[in-house]
Amino acid sequence: MKKFKFIKHDEKAMELPINIVVMLVVGMVALATLISIMPTPTKDMSVFVESAGLSVSTLEKGNSIIVDASTAENPFDITAVVKVTDSDGNPVRNANVILRGLGGAASNTTDANGITYLTTPQNAEVRLDPNQNEGTMDLKIVADGFYDYEKKDAVMIIKTR
Numbered sequence: 388m389k390k391f392k393f394i395k396h397d398e399k400a401m402e403l404p405i406n407i408v409v410m411l412v413v414g415m416v417a418l419a420t421l422i423s424i425m426p427t428p429t430k431d432m433s434v435f436v437e438s439a440g441l442s443v444s445t446l447e448k449g450n451s452i453i454v455d456a457s458t459a460e461n462p463f464d465i466t467a468v469v470k471v472t473d474s475d476g477n478p479v480r481n482a483n484v485i486l487r488g489l490g491g492a493a494s495n496t497t498d499a500n501g502i503t504y505l506t507t508p509q510n511a512e513v514r515l516d517p518n519q520n521e522g523t524m525d526l527k528i529v530a531d532g533f534y535d536y537e538k539k540d541a542v543m544i545i546k547t548r
Contacts, residue, residue, distance in 0.1 A: 439467040462512035488524035
């Protein structure tokens with residue numbers, strides 16, 4: 388018959404609890420490090436096209452621009468004022484705002500108040516085709532810590548006769 392060896396007399400039995408404690412401490416440190424480097428949660432943005440027009444001096448409230456037939460014959464510049472806030476109404480600064488469509492494009496970043504002026508440069512002017520009476524431009528906004536925002540038909544351009 389085999390003799391039983393009691394664990395309390397075995398020095399190797401002490402290694403097991405110490406190893407478990409060491410692994411637990413190392414695991415907790417690794418988990419804490421991982422949590423600390425995770426980015427902040429992503430939030431939604433609220434976007435408003437406050438005014439739009441052919442230039443800063445002709446801005447009108449809203450997101451539509453009315454042009455006459457003689458202006459629409461050639462490429463023309465437009466300006467839009469866009470305000471970007473978070474879901475609590477706080478301004479989102481340094482957001483990249485892009486307005487594009489109808490052959491034109493404009494981009495800028497928001498200021499400390501979450502406002503940006505988008506003006507199409509001369510090499511990216513908007514144009515309506517001869518048989519086109521209206522058209523739209525799309526808006527895209529990208530900011531750190533927020534979901535990307537895309538709005539189709541954000542600005543409408545209407546040609547009058």
